[in-house]
Amino acid sequence: MATKASDLFVQALEAEGVEYIFGIPGEENLDLLESLRTSKIKLILTRHEQGAGFMASTYGRLTGKTGVCLATLGPGATNFVTCAAYAQLGAMPMMMITGQKPIKLSKQGHFQVVDIVGMMRPLTKYTEQIKSADNIPARVREAFRRAEEERPGAVHLELPEDIARDDSDSMVLKRSFHRRPVADDKAISVAVEAIRNAKRPLLMIGAGANRKRTSRMLEEFENKLGIPFFTTQMGKGVVDETHGLFMGTAALSDGDFVHRAVEHADVIINVGHDVVEKPPFFMRKGLRTVIHVNFSTAEVDTVYFPQIEVVGDIANSIWRLKEALEPQPHWDFSFFQKVQAAHDAHILEGATDSRFPLHPARLVADMRSIMPPDGIVCLDNGMYKIWFARYYRCNQGNTMLLDNALATMGAGLPSAMAAKMIFPDRKVVAVAGDGGFMMNSQELETAVRLGLDLTVVLLRDNAYGMIKWKQAHMGFANFGMDMGNPDFVKYAESYGVTGHRPKSAAEFATMLKNCVNGTGVHLIDTPVDYSDNHRVLNNQIRDLSSKLEP
């Protein structure tokens, strides 16, 4: 019996295991919406397509399954642009569904018509208009396959109104089971040889290692071999950062403690890094060997051209490297230990600073002591990201959701909402600046409507702080950075969110604890003191790290 195309589309989504669709429909999606109404899939209505796209991306990031979002044609679809880039650069499996005017015969000319498939081409792994109802099962299956396959990313399907209304005899295609290919034996033995012969090997963990199974393999590798490790921002938590071999997170462009260790290493085992995430500049011709351990070959760049590549499932590669290697008596980690001790002493500074407005290091220390090991902190994009990346120690992967790929503002709150929906039993906090928060603050209404237990920490400096810091660092006068703000407590309350405003650092810590352990949506509006940015993040680090001698 023939099936209506929009029903077939929804059945295909169900066959992929889709639980939620985040979005805002338009009239061109109404057939699809009607098919969704009677399906098992839950529609999560948001207040801006950007909120929906960020939520779908975070769903993909945290589950490894494609997060799905929906918008209408034209203006709805164009609002997805930033989210497409966010998922694509951040390697998050995410699918956008958009509507379109009838393609066979439209009475409305070009009203609201934009070439969305063309617009999505540079932003996605796969973008197609569905031109026939019969193609729906294959298009949907292919979109999911591409979104989830390493390296994961964004995909897009456009379902025109008239096609959605057609009938088809096609049948939904089931997901097929496959395993990732593993690295070649020769590549493993070349890498083993290089690591065995190294004098000062160092391990770097990047975003691509933040996958199921890889954490356990890396932890076993570390425990057996004792090679010091550091992470990129998006590799945080893959191995517990309270591990005795953790050297820190590369959060600044240069001059940090971690960079001194990198300069000193003769072999770097680079697990899951990709050039989208600003790496420490470790390529030095003839000075050290870089071993690229990843799902795919290295994208060649002026900052990255590894000499050895181990390409295949990362967890399997790490396991085989671990099995083939034994700790070597000639490995010398003494300088790394010096760097680690200096770094550890340095990041204690500020943790108990009682100044108010709040010192960022104190904020991070309080957050760490209040959040349980599996608690999730979702950062928007701003100055505090550097402080969190350097100072916050993650115990598990994906417990600090930050975006060091597109590095967009506006994703903190929607990401936290998706995290809470996926893990209702875990504590979730969003941290945002007054700039980034206001880019998607309307999603507070969605959070309240969904009945989420969530805390938003809003850092108020009445400025685009991070750029202000860079502007000052470049010796420019303060210009174009300062703005005013609404009364955030009243603003929160108008959404049904409980608003708080501390008057001291101690009060902030108590408030944060109560909010995290409470129910409902809470917003803590706290002023932040960024006056130490320059002293600590520029001068002090450079001073202290440059004094370290091998």
Ligand SMILES: Cc1ncc(C[n+]2csc(CCOP(=O)(O)OP(=O)(O)O)c2C)c(N)n1
């Ligand atoms: C969508 C977007 N617009 C602009 C930028 C550039 N940018 C990066 S950080 C930043 C300032 C962020 O200000 P705020 O959210 O208030 O946080 P703060 O740095 O003050 O803590 C800006 C404008 C960006 N990354 N993303």
